Amino acid sequence: MEPDAKSRGGxxxxxxxxxxxxxxxxxxxxxxxxxxxxxxxxxAIGIAPPSLYSAFGSKAGLYREALDRYEHGLGSVDVTRIGSATTLAEAVRQLLETAVRAVTHPDRERGCMVSSGMTACHPDHAGLARDLAVRRDAMRERIAQALGPFAEAGEAGRLARHLTAVMQGISIQARDGVPPAELQEIVEDVVAGVAARSGR
Known part of the structure; x- marks a missing residue:
């Protein structure tokens, strides 16, 4: 037990x-x-329902904490790593290859908890679905910012939206069991397209 962990009642x-x-x-x-x-x-946790509600408020509260943990831990895609790239195509390659490794890591669950989370849900959970949409949009913004040094004005934003869609597709295919080698083929196709379009 954490020595200083307290319930809402103290x-x-x-x-x-x-x-x-x-x-x-x-x-x-x-x-x-x-x-x-x-x-x-x-x-799974080994507690009674009252303890869960006392600690997290609700199942939804625990879900949000789990999402935060995922985003700042196993599920984080470090878009800053593309800073070592010298061309737009290299930056895209580094980003997508990092994503493939993240969603196919043998010690983790398949797919991305955020990319595929709550894309369809009961109306009662619409608030959680909006939360996931905001998180996905924030990732798209981070990708756009990271691509900024390699792209012309406006291009980074469009490409970030495209890459976000590709990453979501890669996540779903990973959950379906598609092996990393086949997902890498998607990366190669996207990189080739970016290189041809940008000339770099």
Whole structure:
């Protein structure tokens, strides 16, 4: 138990909050928000429902914490790495290859928790779906900024939207079991197209 972890009533929690969020993240990543019940979560974490609600407020609250953990940990795609590229095509290659490695890593769940999360859901969960859409849009903006040094005004934004769509497709195919070598073929096609269009 975390020595200073407190419940909302001021009493110590009887579980490790960090481990609980990690466990929930893995479940949500594998099965999606609607594919995981409160019972699934409490069983996997090893707590009773009241403890979950006391610590996280709701299943949705735990989901948001799991998303934050994912985005800042296993699911982060470091777009700043393309700073070592010297051409637009090289930058695109580095970005997409990093994405392929992230969604096919043998020690992780397949696909991207954010890219494929809540794309269709019950109306009751519309707020969570909007949250995921905002997160996806933020990633697109980060990609556009990273591509800025390699592209003309306006081009970076258009290309970032295209690459975001490609990355979402790669994520879904990874979840379907497509091997990395075949996903790499997608990367090669996109890079060839960017190189031909940009001449660099």
């Amino acid at each position: 009493r110590p929690w009887s579980f490790d909050r960090d481990t609980a969020v990690e466990t929930a993240m893995r479940l949500f990543w594998r099965h999606g928000y609607e594919g995981v019940s409160v019972g699934d979560l409490t069983k």
